[in-house]
Amino acid sequence: MDLTETYTGRTVGDYGISPDATDADGRAAVAARSFADLYGRSRNDVYRAVLLTVRDPHRAEDAVQEAFARAYADWDHVSAHPNPVGWVARVALNHATSLWRRLRRESSEPPPAAAAPDDVRPMDALLVRAVWRLPRRQRQVVALRILLDQSTDETARSLGIAPGTVTAHLHRALQSLREQLGRAPFDDQKESHHG
Amino acid sequence: MDEQHLGGDVRRAFERYEMSAQATLPVGRAAPRAGSRRARWLPVLTVPVIAAAVGLAVVTLTLVPARPAFASWQAVPSAADGSVVTSALEACDRADDDHLTGLALAASEQRGGYTMLLFGDGTTYGLCLTGPDIEPIILAGPGSGAVDAPGAPTDRAPADHADDGGALAPGIQWIAQPGSGAADPFAGRLQALFIGTAPETTRVVIDRTAGEPAVATVADGVAFAWWPAGSDAVAVTAYDAAGNVLLNVPISDIDDH
Numbered sequence A: 001m002d003l004t005e006t007y008t009g010r011t012v013g014d015y016g017i018s019p020d021a022t023d024a025d026g027r028a029a030v031a032a033r034s035f036a037d038l039y040g041r042s043r044n045d046v047y048r049a050v051l052l053t054v055r056d057p058h059r060a061e062d063a064v065q066e067a068f069a070r071a072y073a074d075w076d077h078v079s080a081h082p083n084p085v086g087w088v089a090r091v092a093l094n095h096a097t098s099l100w101r102r103l104r105r106e107s108s109e110p111p112p113a114a115a116a117p118d119d120v121r122p123m124d125a126l127l128v129r130a131v132w133r134l135p136r137r138q139r140q141v142v143a144l145r146i147l148l149d150q151s152t153d154e155t156a157r158s159l160g161i162a163p164g165t166v167t168a169h170l171h172r173a174l175q176s177l178r179e180q181l182g183r184a185p186f187d188d189q190k191e192s193h194h195g
Numbered sequence B: 001m002d003e004q005h006l007g008g009d010v011r012r013a014f015e016r017y018e019m020s021a022q023a024t025l026p027v028g029r030a031a032p033r034a035g036s037r038r039a040r041w042l043p044v045l046t047v048p049v050i051a052a053a054v055g056l057a058v059v060t061l062t063l064v065p066a067r068p069a070f071a072s073w074q075a076v077p078s079a080a081d082g083s084v085v086t087s088a089l090e091a092c093d094r095a096d097d098d099h100l101t102g103l104a105l106a107a108s109e110q111r112g113g114y115t116m117l118l119f120g121d122g123t124t125y126g127l128c129l130t131g132p133d134i135e136p137i138i139l140a141g142p143g144s145g146a147v148d149a150p151g152a153p154t155d156r157a158p159a160d161h162a163d164d165g166g167a168l169a170p171g172i173q174w175i176a177q178p179g180s181g182a183a184d185p186f187a188g189r190l191q192a193l194f195i196g197t198a199p200e201t202t203r204v205v206i207d208r209t210a211g212e213p214a215v216a217t218v219a220d221g222v223a224f225a226w227w228p229a230g231s232d233a234v235a236v237t238a239y240d241a242a243g244n245v246l247l248n249v250p251i252s253d254i255d256d257h
Helices: A022-056 A057-073 A076-077 A084-098 A122-132 A137-148 A153-157 A161-184 A185-192 B003-014 B037-064 B082-095
Strands: A102-103 B104-111 B114-120 B124-131 B134-140 B172-176 B190-197 B204-210 B215-218 B224-229 B233-239 B245-250
Touching: A022 A057, A022 A076, A022 A084, A022 A137, A022 B003, A022 B224, A057 A076, A084 A137, A084 A153, A122 A137, A122 A161, A122 B003, A137 A153, A137 A161, A137 B003, A153 A161, A161 B204, B082 B104, B082 B114, B082 B134, B104 B172, B104 B215, B114 B190, B114 B215, B114 B224, B124 B190, B124 B224, B134 B190, B172 B233, B172 B245, B190 B204, B204 B224, B224 B245
Parallel strands: none
Antiparallel strands: A102 B172, B104 B114, B114 B124, B124 B134, B172 B190, B190 B224, B204 B233, B215 B224, B233 B245
16 A cells, blocks of 8 residues: 555645655554544545435444444555545445345434434425435435535445436436425425525 | 535535544554555464364364254244243343343244344334353344334325335334344344334244245234344235235345445
8 A cells, every 4th residue: 555645645744744754653654644534524424424324323323433443444445445435435334234124114204313403494304304205225326426425436336336327316316305395385494595 | 496406405404413422533443554564474374373273173073063053943933931031131131231221121932942032112122042052142232233113104105115215014014134244243143034013913924045934923013033044035924813914025125225
């Protein structure tokens, strides 16, 4: 693993370590810092993506922690990965659903402990509920494409489906959300939200 | 509302969610590998490790007679004896100080020499398997991938519920199946199904790729069954008290993502 240039494109010098440092300790320090950078920068994004998919804050948190732990343990590989955030998200999503695979009907109510006061942005709670009513595959696509800003191809690779299927799921998801929001008694707040 | 706006709204709606304060950098498990230190030691360690493993295997095969796992397992469960349940309960309590906390014993069953206990609080469930030749196995509980029963039904089923979203009633409301992830302590040893049942369901039978169908124990609004690894569930059938089929669900419908 060449730690002089990590996934972030940063160089050894960016971490305050001499570019001449070639010993194992120096490389380990750089690795730890680059991992910490990824963790601090993306853990909430990955958490939201997993939460959007599994709708269970505890399961999502466990999965994200596990995914980052695996990333840390295999940092040589992950740091060289072209899409480390996508790697972590995929591992977290797999972990969140691997212990118990579910068929049908999970809760589509927001976890109350995690919900912000609805008077901050009234449409948010409505939109979260609407997203959680989407079929699981559509939620996965929304999580990766919208929350994590992964490309269509990256999303397709993460989910093991064709890029065209990603596009179709995203289109259907957004269409469904528009329909749900259109039916909700929230049009005035929705419009004011958009300014 | 165009797609870009809607996507932005979804992002903003989820910004309220963050990892809890307790979540910390998971650096205690293993340090990143530094350079080729591991590679240098690998050849040195490989030979003695392989030699030891081969020696251990020879000794094991010589001294321990081959015996299939869960040899006494039975497809149709029976009621667990009270004293057996008490022993199993104590064993499960000793083995687990986390996942079953707060859950009360809800049901039990016996399959050969193995006792499965169901713990629950009405919304979250955990299973613990004990037997004469195994350490207690916690199949699920809070924080362990948990069988957290789905919440109240949504006010409407999504228009597109090709992979989930709609209730399966009558008969079965949801199905949870242990995965095959390497993290599962029971992976490769046994399989289980955990099923949310409708009130009218009194009997649940699981067809498998090999062996006779496994009859589930139905109690407390759920049904559960397990069997030794080696066959996969094919379909789940729910019956009412009169023996009528309420629902037959192919397991292939289970979403594995």
